[in-house]
Amino acid sequence: MQLFSTFETNGFLEMAISTLEKRGIPKESIFAVPLDNRAENRKIFDTLHRSDGTSLIDIGMGLATAFSVIGASIGFKLAWGPIYWGLIGAFAGFVLGFSIRLFLELVFKKKKRVLKGKHSEVILIVDCEESEAELIENILWSHFALGVAKIKRLKS
Template sequence: MQLFSTFENNSFLELAISILKKKGINEENIYAVPLDNRKDERQIFDTIHRSDGTSLIDIGMVLATAFSVISTSIGFKLAWGPIYWGLIGAFTGFIIGLAIRVFTEKVLKKKNRLLKGKQSEVILIIDCEETQAELVENILWSHYALGVRKVK
């Protein structure tokens, strides 16, 4: 039987491996694979095949509506009239909102665009007998494994 588990690369992984050795699992039956984490910057703009759930146009739409209403009401007194000034206000508000959102995503939230949450950095594969599987699983969970799976 094989047990697969993921760990962060810390001292709990080392402790789990040493306890597994003490409990009778041979060193040849324990295999640890470190993972490479993302090094390149995540994309801001979504495509049709990938979306990160962040909208860039939400503030732009709110400001477009607000600027449109204000400029339309002012447009009754101006030369071009309310329709043109409403469109100009909507366009201006949208551009300002989009600029604010791109600035916050690109500059202020740069760290948050990395993978969120705890990252699996090491995959631990353990070959053991079926009688030892429950013991090994308990040891892995007690040493803060991010996930554990048994495969026969």
């Protein structure tokens, strides 16, 4: 039987491996694979197939609504009328809100996009007998594994 688990790169992984070795699991049966970090910077603009869940137009839409109401109200006294001034206010509010959000994403949230300080996870594979699987799973969970999966070997 094989147990697959994922860990963050920290001391708990080392403690889990040493605990497994103390419980009689040979070193040859324990295999740790570190995952590579992302090499490219994260993209700001979403595509049709990929989205990070961050909206750049939320502030823009709110300001567009507010500025269009103000523009339409003031437009009753101006030469072009309320419709044109409402549209001008909506456009100006959207551009202002989009600019604010883009500035916040580029300057203040750059650290979050680059993932500085985040290390890749490690996949730990333990090859064991079926009778030891429950013990090993409990050891992995007690050392803060992010996830654990058991796979039974096919008999040939």
